[in-house]
Amino acid sequence: MATYEADAGPIVITDPSERTAAKISRAVAKTPLHIFLAFVALLWLMPTLGLFFTSLLSPTDYISNGWWKIFSKPSLATWANYSNVWNTTDIPTSLRITAEIAIGGTLLPIIVAALAGYAFAWVEFPGRDWLFVLVIALLVVPLQMALIPVFHLYNTFHLYDTIFGLILFHTSFGLPFAIFLLRNFFIGIPKDILESARIDGASELRIFVRLILPLGLPAIASLAIFQFLWTWNDLLVALVMARNTTPITVDIFSQLRQFGSNIDIIAPASFLSMIIPLGVFFAFQRYFVQGLLAGSVK
């Protein structure tokens, strides 16, 4: 190749063409990699698409065709299952309940954890490190440890089968991680800013509201997305702590016994339950990743 370049003119190596040639040869060498990764991407996409296409098939078409028939016969697709689920089942109600639990279960722990995180980061008090160690210890306690006693507590205090009860449970078990994440973020806020505010006579609460919360917004955003997805997607807690006031996961779960015959309800309902988390995920992917990196120990 070098001799060919030499023939081209007095300058021995013409930079751009050399680069182009190298680029092409590198691209060719990478073809198997591209094919492999494209295959993997397809493999990862397929299951979700499969459920979506299944949800578009009428019960009779589903029994005689695999969902992939939609590729060769798009006319099979119909929204009938969706309108059926929306108009004749409790799914819209349970979606609303899910949303209420998820919003409450996101806001409450953020407020409580931000207060505690600030204290752990910037207020000196005796036993601070020990208490924080305790929080870290609670980080990995399986929520199975609380199901039975909290079930009793909720029966005693009439919180069983209430949205507030579910919010409270998610808040409590979200707290250790939330405090851990926010304290670690708050501690990185420059000390000078806080000191000067204190010298100016600002109260701690004012500092918290006016300085810490705005500066901590990136961490709070990551936390919010986590907590939202976590509470939205919960099944276990709602299965134990609720009977009639149930989120969509529990609703679909009760349909699973008749998987074959109820697929025209299960598939669209499952897909409906995924839309909001997927939207949140794609809109705030960056914060989600940041949150993951900040505390992948839970």
Add this chain to the structure above:
Amino acid sequence: MEPPVVAAPPSGEPGVLRRNAVALGFLLPAAILLTVMVLYPTIYTIIRSFFGKDAHEGFLPSGQFAGIDNYKSLFTTNILVTAIKNSAIWILVAPALVTAIGLVFAVLTERIRWAVAFKAIVFMPMAISLFATGVIWHVMYIKDPSQGAVNAAIGAVKSWVSTPGALSSASPSTPALTGSPQSGYVLQKPVSAGSTTLLGLTAIPPTDVPSGAKQVATLQPKAGAITGVVWRDFKPGGGVIGKPEQGELGLPGVHVKLIDSSGKTVQRATTGDDGSFTFDKVGSGSFKPGIAASTFAAPFGGVSWLGSRLITPAVIIAYIWVWAGFAMVVIGAGLAAISREVLEAARTDGATEWQVFRRVTVPMLAPVLSVVFITMLINVLKVFDIVISIAPGSTQSDAAVIAVQMWRQSFGGVNDFGLGSAIAVFLFLLVIPVLLLNVRRFRREV
């Protein structure tokens, strides 16, 4: 006039008191919630695990002290031992696979332009609930290859390698043909060149008759050749058995063979639309025509992913589908932090890509890899939703892990809170090493 201001000492008594009060105010909501909802329950459950089925009064376990009975049943009851075994399989397989796959994806995506799109696709299942994931994979795993995509794919590959038989249920219509579906059927009486043979089959449902089948051919003997027909020896309303008649169909696509007197197959052929076949230039001697076993090979019926034997691997595959994206993203961030110069230096020194990966990349990523691995380890212990939503009722017990049985024994009909508590405590004991690890890591930082 105000008195001259004396600056308050920065760490005087009232200052400390005030600061403690502030701290208390900020911590109080969290402290109350954590104490009531996490700490008290943890202690309660530990104590509760030594009591009987419904030994509860007020806020404490009481009556029915059971000693270690609950723990005994945990390790002796069949379904619970199965759950512990399944959890062991999960622990041994899932975290390692997730970490390895995440590492491979992270390294490979570094070299492509569309890494962002790839990462978004692989990462997406993280946003979906594990419960919905279970529904998704249940649909994927359906046994019937015409409905379950996994089995459809396997079936497609299989039929590409070896075509399924045209007539899986057929059997000979007369005793002249002997053999079995596994070995194929052979005409008992030998024939020689110039003769015709009739190979009749019955027990073929109308839906199994190959498309394109025509009226069975009328045979003409041919010099030097053995000719014959394979046909559906059945006519609605009767007919003569062993004789091709008007209204009976020839069977196309059937594999026929010719066996010589020594038992060796000397020729093969496939029947035409009217069921006819010809073995040309057969030479002298006697031969036995027959129908090859491949004709009767049963079509692929599907792997029973949701059956008792494969259910745990099947659920683990779905789990990997969810968490590989997490591993990829975290490891990818670690990879981005490795200095390019170190990698370039290794390459300049003549290391192959594999050596760079094995000797430089992986060792430098060790801390990140261990974080991912440990995170997955804890996560695997608590796995619940995905198991109960993929496994059908019939194999729930075969698929159950510790966390699933904790729920089933406590709330799923059995309602044994003593045993349920013992299972929860067992789960808790398994995560304690990680708890200690986290605490130690933090204390080193401070």
